Amino acid sequence: MELTLTTPGLLFPTVSLLLLAFTNRFLALAALIRNMYAQYKTQPDPVLLPQIRNLQLRLRLIRDMQFLGVSSLFLCVVCMLLLFAGMRQAGEYVFVGSLLLMLGSLALSIREIQISIRALQIQLGDLEREERTR
Numbered sequence: 373m374e375l376t377l378t379t380p381g382l383l384f385p386t387v388s389l390l391l392l393a394f395t396n397r398f399l400a401l402a403a404l405i406r407n408m409y410a411q412y413k414t415q416p417d418p419v420l421l422p423q424i425r426n427l428q429l430r431l432r433l434i435r436d437m438q439f440l441g442v443s444s445l446f447l448c449v450v451c452m453l454l455l456f457a458g459m460r461q462a463g464e465y466v467f468v469g470s471l472l473l474m475l476g477s478l479a480l481s482i483r484e485i486q487i488s489i490r491a492l493q494i495q496l497g498d499l500e501r502e503e504r505t506r
Contacts, residue, residue: 375464377455380448387445387474391438394481398434401427426491433484440477444470 405427412420447470454463 375455375460375467377452380451380455380467380470383448383470383474384445387441387448390474390477390481391441391445394434394438394441397484398431398438401431401434405431423491426487430484430487433480433487437477437480437484440473440480444473444477447473 405424408420408424408427411417412424447466451463451466451470454460454466
């Protein structure tokens with residue numbers, strides 16, 4: 373396969389959209405943690421602590437997703453510079469590294485989604501138990 377300047381350039385819109393989505397998730401979780409923290413300070417509820425810990429784990433995953441995504445974009449730019457300089461072999465290796473970083477970012481995204489779904493299922497299960505006891 374021939375690697376040209378346009379090939380790594382195709383990742384720019386994808387990476388940009390992923391980083392925007394990751395940032396939006398980060399901001400939403402940060403706001404939720406702030407609200408839960410304030411709620412816990414005014415009215416301590418032991419149920420909030422595990423939820424806040426869960427959100428902290430998700431924030432760390434999102435931070436790592438962003439780091440891998442930005443690193444992937446950085447390597448795309450390096451790849452393009454290498455290709456522009458006529459260093460095709462080095463450019464190919466760097467491009468593979470960029471793809472691997474993006475793959476890692478997406479894998480962390482899947483893990484974060486799984487944690488989110490599990491937390492929602494626990495909360496909904498608690499609601500269902502309350503409904504049955506009424």
